[in-house]
Amino acid sequence: MSEEKSLNFIEELIEGDLKSGKYETLVTRFPPEPNGYLHIGHAKAICLNFGLTQKYGGYTNLRFDDTNPVTEKTEYVNSQQEDIHWLGFEWKNELYASDYFDQLFGFAIKLIEKGLAYVDHSTAEEIAEQKGTPTVAGKASTYRDRSIEENLSLFNSMRNGEFPDGACTLRAKIDLTSPNMLMRDPIIYRIKHAHHHRTGDAWCIYPMYDFAHGQSDSIENITHSICTLEYVAHRELYDWFIAQLEIFPSKQYEFARLNLTYTVMSKRKLLQLVTEGLVSGWDDPRMPTISGLRRRGYTPESIREFCERIGIAKRENLIELGLLEFCIREDLNKRATRAMAVLDPIKLIITNYPADRSEILIGDNNPEAEDKGGTREIPFSHELWIEREDFMEEPSKKWFRLAPGAMVRLKFAYIVKCESFKKDENGGVTEIHCTYIPESKSGSDTSGLHVKGTIHWVSAPHAATAEVRLYDRLFSVESPDAEEGDFKEYLNPLSMAVIERAYIEPHLAKAEQGLGYQFIRKGYFCVDEDSSPDRLIFNRTVSLKENWKPN
RNA sequence: UGUCCGAUAGUAUAAGGGUAGUACAACGGUUUUUGGUACCGUUUGUCUUGGUUCGAAUCCAGGUCGGACAACCA
Numbered sequence: 233m234s235e236e237k238s239l240n241f242i243e244e245l246i247e248g249d250l251k252s253g254k255y256e257t258l259v260t261r262f263p264p265e266p267n268g269y270l271h272i273g274h275a276k277a278i279c280l281n282f283g284l285t286q287k288y289g290g291y292t293n294l295r296f297d298d299t300n301p302v303t304e305k306t307e308y309v310n311s312q313q314e315d316i317h318w319l320g321f322e323w324k325n326e327l328y329a330s331d332y333f334d335q336l337f338g339f340a341i342k343l344i345e346k347g348l349a350y351v352d353h354s355t356a357e358e359i360a361e362q363k364g365t366p367t368v369a370g371k372a373s374t375y376r377d378r379s380i381e382e383n384l385s386l387f388n389s390m391r392n393g394e395f396p397d398g399a400c401t402l403r404a405k406i407d408l409t410s411p412n413m414l415m416r417d418p419i420i421y422r423i424k425h426a427h428h429h430r431t432g433d434a435w436c437i438y439p440m441y442d443f444a445h446g447q448s449d450s451i452e453n454i455t456h457s458i459c460t461l462e463y464v465a466h467r468e469l470y471d472w473f474i475a476q477l478e479i480f481p482s483k484q485y486e487f488a489r490l491n492l493t494y495t496v497m498s499k500r501k502l503l504q505l506v507t508e509g510l511v512s513g514w515d516d517p518r519m520p521t522i523s524g525l526r527r528r529g530y531t532p533e534s535i536r537e538f539c540e541r542i543g544i545a546k547r548e549n550l551i552e553l554g555l556l557e558f559c560i561r562e563d564l565n566k567r568a569t570r571a572m573a574v575l576d577p578i579k580l581i582i583t584n585y586p587a588d589r590s591e592i593l594i595g596d597n598n599p600e601a602e603d604k605g606g607t608r609e610i611p612f613s614h615e616l617w618i619e620r621e622d623f624m625e626e627p628s629k630k631w632f633r634l635a636p637g638a639m640v641r642l643k644f645a646y647i648v649k650c651e652s653f654k655k656d657e658n659g660g661v662t663e664i665h666c667t668y669i670p671e672s673k674s675g676s677d678t679s680g681l682h683v684k685g686t687i688h689w690v691s692a693p694h695a696a697t698a699e700v701r702l703y704d705r706l707f708s709v710e711s712p713d714a715e716e717g718d719f720k721e722y723l724n725p726l727s728m729a730v731i732e733r734a735y736i737e738p739h740l741a742k743a744e745q746g747l748g749y750q751f752i753r754k755g756y757f758c759v760d761e762d763s764s765p766d767r768l769i770f771n772r773t774v775s776l777k778e779n780w781k782p783n
Numbered sequence: 784u785g786u787c788c789g790a791u792a793g794u795a796u797a798a799g800g801g802u803a804g805u806a807c808a809a810c811g812g813u814u815u816u817u818g819g820u821a822c823c824g825u826u827u828g829u830c831u832u833g834g835u836u837c838g839a840a841u842c843c844a845g846g847u848c849g850g851a852c853a854a855c856c857a
Contacts, residue, residue, distance in 0.1 A: 367785045411786040413853040422855035441857050465852050543796045686816045753817045780818035
């Protein structure tokens with residue numbers, strides 16, 4: 233029979249719930265706070281939540297968790313929507329926690345009426361002090377036993393703007409001795425005279441996360457509210473509010489968040505890199521943000537594949553960046569148009585090819601594609617650019633490329649033999665002189681010669697030029713979060729290298745944004761959004777896998 | 784020194800009392816007009832101690848290690 237793919241623990245749970253008839257329809261949600269750009273860790277959650285309802289039916293909502301007006305912006309709402317769409321997912325309803333402010337206010341009233349919430353005038357410090365520690369029970373605030381009427385009146389005063397920020401809060405009355413610190417009378421409403429990106433100045437009190445999230449899930453009839461492990465302790469509170477309010481019992485489940493080597497994943501740290509100008513923006517191609525990866529040349533398919541491969545579990549993890557790179561190489565290998573580009577040029581002169589002659593050669597665009605991706609015309613002439621690293625004056629053993637007296641094939645063209653070379657006064661090689669073998673032409677080779685090496689090249693008189701940006705890992709250590717001191721001390725100073733003038737084959741001048749290209753033997757590249765027809769800019773998405781090691 | 788969560792090759796992730804499997808990485812080989820791709824092969828693993836059982840990665844108990852929790856953040 234068909235080999236069944238094993239289920240992750242959430243899928244097993246859902247299959248159980250569906251089979252038992254606990255739920256008829258699966259409803260999930262992706263609930264970002266619009267306070268930054270989405271990153272690859274969010275992609276994991278997005279693929280999980282949307283993937284689940286694609287697999288089992290039902291639907292997924294996009295809900296912005298916008299309960300803190302001071303950190304949230306419409307710019308972020310827009311970018312987050314764009315990123316989810318780009319990843320290839322469609323939400324059923326676009327919702328906002330702020331849509332529920334009236335209902336949440338009503339829930340708070342209900343709690344007060346049940347004697348389960350009170351207005352507290354203690355300062356933040358006093359509350360922290362009274363809270364105790366995990367091993368020492370908390371103490372009651374002097375305001376804890378106010379009458380329901382007084383609490384109702386005070387809470388309405390809060391809502392009506394009669395108090396300044398910080399003057400008081402609404403707290404749930406639960407259990408000051410709970411081993412779960414979150415149950416020690418958590419604050420559920422605070423005063424913030426701040427402009428909200430959607431509700432404007434309609435409110436001056438805002439619900440806390442714990443008083444908004446579960447209830448929002450409940451209002452939307454979310455069956456499986458999936459979040460990351462740091463919310464495990466919140467589950468008790470989540471259930472408590474739902475039980476006390478007697479509303480739809482959404483259930484929370486937690487999985488381990490993604491950590492990736494050589495980068496950081498917290499919005500706080502990413503924001504810091506942006507605001508301190510250590511990267512060019514949220515979409516800097518070195519950033520682990522979705523927009524950064526997109527600009528870097530990653531495809532939605534490759535990111536979805538990555539999220540599929542890393543799996544879902546409850547164990548802390550640190551995924552190797554190499555897996556992400558594998559995913560984009562695998563995807564681009566199938567679809568990227570091949571072309572030749574010389575990044576570190578040195579002149580190669582074919583002494584027996586007339587200086588006034590040139591010819592057009594034909595090259596396949598993609599050896600992996602069914603139809604070879606079609607063909608293109610490549611001009612060839614007396615003077616070429618080749619890669620400096622493809623010539624060695626004193627070749628090491630197993631050297632397949634150019635060296636004095638050695639022969640290599642020029643990709644799509646002829647076999648050449650190195651006859652001599654020139655050096656400048658510093659001993660640097662400046663020019664390589666070769667002869668070509670006319671009967672070795674690609675596709676009609678009758679020379680009988682077999683050479684081990686094939687190198688790429690660009691005809692000097694025909695070459696176009698481009699700026700090429702080479703990216704490397706953002707940090708020089710595997711886990712910047714785990715290091716001592718400021719994470720920014722571990723930034724990789726070589727994370728970006730710019731080649732101002734690379735030579736590219738003429739065909740590449742027509743390269744389109746949004747498509748992947750393979751510069752033969754060099755890696756996968758894409759056209760950067762700063763690029764223009766008169767000033768082409770390519771980003772290196774990822775290098776090719778490099779098995780050759782000298783020695 | 785409280786509560787909760789977790790522990791399977793280098794990294795992830797399966798096996799739900801019955802042969803420890805898969806992917807990436809690493810290493811070796813075949814093919815190749817990309818030292819790419821493809822294909823083949825190799826190495827490497829159940830944190831620990833006890834218990835239950837014919838049989839334990841799996842169930843139980845203790846330990847060890849790692850993580851989370853004491854924001855008017857989410």
